[in-house]
Amino acid sequence: MKKRDAVAALAALAQDNRLDVFRLLVEAGPEGLPAGSVAGTLKLAPNTLTFHFDRLRDAGLVTVRRDGRSMIYAARFDTMNALLGYLTENCCEGRVEQCATPECASVDIPSLRKKERV
């Protein structure tokens, strides 16, 4: 993942309602949820929700497909994975022991020695 994409993904998740939307879609799994269902659960106006979906989609964090009258949105786990990878590599570099999640803290990861700035 490039820096550009990481910033986009971070910005997409850095908003209360959007983070809720994304978490809801993550819970729902790969099948996704119709927009109306998300709107109902999170009590968001449909046009507001479209706005947020657009941003998540621009950041590559969700996919859409039509099913009858409904639009089904689903989380893109691959992008989320890439974002976690980016943050781990670029924001913990050389300090794995302090920064990696506890479960991974003891694992030495050679790839974390590399750098990149764009």
Place this chain on the structure above:
Amino acid sequence: MKKRDAVAALAALAQDNRLDVFRLLVEAGPEGLPAGSVAGTLKLAPNTLTFHFDRLRDAGLVTVRRDGRSMIYAARFDTMNALLGYLTENCCEGRVEQCATPECASVDIPSLRKKERV
């Protein structure tokens, strides 16, 4: 980490210059870097840099201390770690195999089954 803090940290990192600043501080390690050194490396105006440092600090991502005339900023690895934990728990829940970083993908983490929404 609470949702509120996660959104703050995400927002702090979701900006080109700030992400650069943070990555530079991560590279520098716990000793940190004087503001002027960061400004020089990233070619940022000192007042602009202060603005970004403030936001990183509000999000708990950096610390400051004075050393003579210089202000030394340092990355807070604990907060970054907490953010990674939050994202892994809340945005990959139940799909560890798809979403956890490769190094951890095969590890089963019981704590990742829990939920929280604030």
Place this chain on the structure above:
DNA sequence: GCATTATTTCCATATCCATTGAAATATGAA
């Protein structure tokens, strides 16, 4: 075709964000 449901598009708006220039503060050296 007409009505209904689901969602998006368009427009307006208030607020927030990032940057700039100029002035202020703090520290250290002569």
Place this chain on the structure above:
DNA sequence: TTCATATTTCAATGGATATGGAAATAATGC
């Protein structure tokens, strides 16, 4: 004390963001 260095504070500004209302589009059923 005076000067230079390092950084912050303040005020102004253009641009982006999130939300709301009203209208438009798309798909389905009658």
